Amino acid sequence: MKKINMVDLSGQYNSIKSEVDNAIKDVINTTSFINGPSVASFQNxxxxxxxxxxxxPCANGTDALQIALMSLDLDPQDEVITVDFTFASTVEVISILNLTPVLVDVDNETFNINIASLESAITRKTRAIIPVHLFGQAANMEEIMLIAERYNLHVIEDTAQALGANYTFSSGEKQKLGTIGTIGTTSFFPSKNLGAYGDGGAIFTNSDVLANKIRGIVNHGMYKRYHHDIVGMNSRLDSIQAAILNVKLKFLDQYNNSRKIAASKYSKILDKVDKIKLPKVMGELDSHVFHQYTIIINSNERDELAKYFLSNGIPYGIYYPIPLHKQKAYNCDRFKEEQFKNTNNLCKTVISLPMHTELEDDQINFICDKIINFF
Ligand SMILES: Cc1ncc(COP(=O)(O)O)c(C=O)c1O
Structure with a gap:
């Protein structure tokens, strides 16, 4: 059996090596390093x-969230609702922009925003909601959009972990995640489902007015060279990264499918272990692209299992060990412990198993055998 990795970027690279190498060489040969043709072509x-x-396109997924918020013309202290259980980027950018982060609990089943908590967090100052499609699973976009319409709120979908997943509305209509809200954002961090070989990100919108604003913001607020019409940033996707992403985008559905197959193999074997709660796919199968395969250990033995993994050469991830409301940078009196029952519990019980496009059957079987042995 090959050594097990949490993510296997080199195995994936080897399978597309010549195409990626040629794409990188093309950029170097043309020296179009900034906003070169590869960026325009990837965008299209x-x-x-x-x-x-x-x-x-922009420089990374955190900038994508910040730029999305900047484009909405919010006022200082306006409230933006997001989840307590995610990577820190969302709350970070809300705070950087001098807006007020309002953190809400997630569902135990999906790890995504809890609709009742979301609705009860809305006040007269609420302007936007940032749902995160965590671990690759679509948040309940139908309910979120209904609430947003009712209260006249913007929705920024953080699709950093779920690019390529679909959401199916009760009408049967399907839409790609990231294209349903006012704005969608993603990250091309190397380990993401569509990962670059460095940092990268992108912002999506069907609004031409917002798109025009965002195109200015990513490039120092310039529409004409050295004319700065709005306050902007330097947040461009590097041409070499765009060339690599152009190659990899062709394989995104195949990559997501490999993840789903690995996930279903894990679930089939682990289904018989009582003390584990397996990740559920809510709704249609294509609503989950398994950025992570995260299980819940119901028996207070998560940390013991983690140690056992280490001693058996099995890598793992704890996403996330501390709820955002308890992080020093974001902790404040507005947050009451009883509002975060699920996130407090999840941070103590979740563990993510190796998940990538190159996982082999003997590796999955080995990991599952060890888990069964442990319990
Ligand atoms: C849910 C989520 N949002 C935002 C980000 C930020 O992306 P980046 O690392 O590209 O800034 C990440 C990446 O780790 C993420 O997982």
Whole structure:
């Protein structure tokens, strides 16, 4: 059996090596390092893939969230609702922009925003909701959009972990995640489902007005060279990264499918272990692209299991060990412990198993055998 990795970037690279190497060489040969043709072509290809009018590439997924918020003309202290159980980027950018982060609990079943908590957190100052499609599973976009409409709120979908997943509305209509809200964002961090070989990100919107604003913001607020019409940033997708992403985008559905197959193999074997709660796919199968395969250990033995993994050469991840409301940077009197029952519990009980496009059957069987042995 090959050594087990949490993610296997080199195995994936080897399978597309010559195409990636040629794409990188092309950029170097043309020296179009900033905003070169590869960026425009990746933008067009991603627009087509997502079936959205505007994709604006940028430097990383955190900038994508910040730029999305900047484009909405919010006032200082306006409230933005997001989840307590996710990577820190969302709450970070809300705070950087001098807006007020309002953290809410997630569902135990999906790890995604709890609809009742979301609705009860809305006040007269609420302007936007940032749902995160955590671990690759679609948040309940139908309910979120209904609430947003009712209270006249913007929705920024954080699709960093779920690019390529679909949401199916009760009407039967399907839409790619990231294209349903006012704005969608993603990250091309190397370990993401569509990962670059460095940092990268993108912003999606069907609104031409917002897209025009966002295109200015990512490039120092300039529409004409050295004319700065709005306050902007330097947040461009590097041409070399765009060239690599252009190659990899063709394989995104195949990559997501490999993850789903690995997930179903894990679930089939682990289903018989009583003390484990397996990740559920809510709704249609294509609503989950398994960025992570995260299980819940119901027996207070999560940390013991983690130690056992280490001693058996099995890598793992704890996403996330501390709820955002308890982080020093974001802790404040507005947050009451009883509001975060699920996130407090999940941070103590979740563990993510190795998940990538190159997982082999003997590796999955080995990991599952060890888990069964442990319990
Ligand atoms: C849910 C989520 N949002 C945002 C980000 C930020 O992306 P980046 O690392 O590209 O800034 C990440 C990446 O780790 C993420 O997982």
């Amino acid at each position: 290809n991603l627009e087509r893939y997502l079936n959205i009018k505007n994709v604006i």
